[in-house]
Amino acid sequence: MNAGARLSGAGARAVLALEPLIRRAWPELGRALSARRAAAAELAAWGRRREPGPLVWLHGASAGELLGAAPAVRILRAREVGRPGRRATLLVTHSSPSGRPALEWLDPDRAGYPPLDHRRDCDSVLAAVRPGLLVFAKLDVWPGLAAAAARAGTPTALINGTVRPGSRRSGAVALRLFRESYVRLATVGAASPEDARRLAALGVRSDRIEVTGDAAFDLALERADRARADGSAAAYRSALGAPGARTPRLVAGSTWAADEAALLDAVATVRREGGPGWQLVIAPHEPTAARVRELLASCAARGVPAIRWSRLGESATAPAGAVIAFDEVGRLAELYAAGDAAYVGGGLGGTGLHNVLEPAAAGLPVLFGPHHDRTDALALVRAGGGLSCSAGALAATLAGLADPAARARHGRAARAFVEADTGAATRTADLLSPLWPAG
Known part of the structure; x- marks a missing residue:
């Protein structure tokens, strides 16, 4: 077993030993x-x-990774229809509960959590499930699972492969520990030439890497277009009401407490200084009941009216100027299509910037904080569709977007940025096709 798999297994055993404490504290x-x-x-x-x-076993950390894999998987499953033999069973696993919304785009035969990353569990699952191919999506190459696949003779692949600048995987110790997991990958689709070089440095053999792009661009465009075609965007706009020309709608997605505080303060500042009112719709990252209560409490502390999205259209209506706390799961791409501008969370509080492609595909100017390492977000800023700003500069940025012409200009640039990078789904499907098992 490689050193990384031994370390991962030891970590899994330590976490299990602490499970009672973890259950009480978190x-x-x-x-x-x-x-x-x-x-x-x-x-x-x-x-x-x-x-x-x-x-085929597909694994991704959460919804973002799995959604990026969905277009290529759907192409490969469609190709199976005209071929002899049985259609491959699709098993999908995700490390976080936030992966569940991606399942409707993958239509797996089985889905859920993967085993803990130690030898006994991984070997028992591989022996029982007998996958013909194990595919990791974007970031998650679990060393214990990869080692078990090697022992079972199961080929492994990485698609939409991304290694962000300064990633902990690139440190000297990590390179020694986890190199074997990358050396054993049968094929890798890299999101960009830079990612391909960084993956090679991690240990992937150069003759097994192909720059395919990131199919998350394809899916973002598909979801935005479907939201407009099937009427879901119009339904959201209708339910949220018509705020008026002087009250454009800002849809804030995947937010954390730091993002929400900055947004509430910025919107209040713009309104106090005579700018537009901005109807604020906030969708917290993983909108659990506790997180939504935290958001509503933050609004109340500032004297800002707020209401849960799930109460609209039942017996309640939104008060004038109210913040809408969006508590529906898995519909953020459709919600963006009902907005005038978007804010993406995670770039202020150090939690990691979330998906900027979905609001960009909807043709919205996309605001986010500066603390992140996402290459797509940096490229979106260079293309003119993204606006990176600190919490202190957020009010001025929103004031500048009061002009509909400015919003339209940034929105067109954002949409064009996504359109220019589509096509990765087909390239990724072609990459995996020789390994895709057939009955």
Whole structure:
């Protein structure tokens, strides 16, 4: 077993030993850990019950990684229709509960958490499930799972492969520990030439890397266009009301507490200085009941009226100037299509900037904080569709976007940026096709 897999296994055992403490201190994390602990037995039991035949296992950390993989997977499954033999079973696993909204785009035969990353669990699942191909999406190459696949003779692939500048995977110790996991990858689709070079430095063999691009661009465009074509964007606009020409709508997605505080303060400043009112719709990252209550409390502390999205259209209506706390899961791309401008969270509080492509594909100017390492966000700024600003500069940025012509100019640039980088889905499907198992 490689050093990285040994370290990952030791980490998994340590976490299990601390599970009672974790469950008391962080209940949500404890529930996720319990689900991971149970996943090995559940997946193995399912693997033994399933009908014999080819199987592909796709793993991603959360919704973003899995959604980026969805277009290529759908192309490959469509190609199976005209071929002899059985269609491959699709198993999808995700490390975070936030991965669940991606499942409707993948239509898997089985989905859930992966086993914990230690040898016993990974080997038992691989033996029972018998995948013909294991595909990691974007970032997550789990060393224990990769090592188990190698022992089982299962080829592994990485698609939409990304290594951000300064990634901890690039440190000297990490390079020694995890190199073998990357050396064993049978094929890799890199998101960019820079990612290809960084993946080669991690250990991927140069003859196994191809720059395919990131299919997240394809999916973002598809979701934005579908939201307009199927009427869901219009339905959101209708439910949110018509705020008026002097009250454009700012849709803030995947926010954390630092983002929400900055937004509430900035909108209040713009209004106080005679600028537009900005109807503010905030969709917290993982909108649990606790997080939504935290957002509503933050609004109340500032004297700002607020209402949950789930209450609109039932017995309640939004008060004038109210913040809408969006508590629906998996519909953020459609919500963006109902906005006039977008804010993407994670760039202020050090939690990691979230998906900027969905609002860009909707043709909106995209605002976000400066603390991130996302190359697509940096490129979006250079293209004129993204606006990176600190919390202190957010009010001035919103005041500048009061002009509809300015919003339209940035929005066109954002949409053109996404359109220019589509096509990765087909290239990724072609890359995986020789390894895709057939019955």
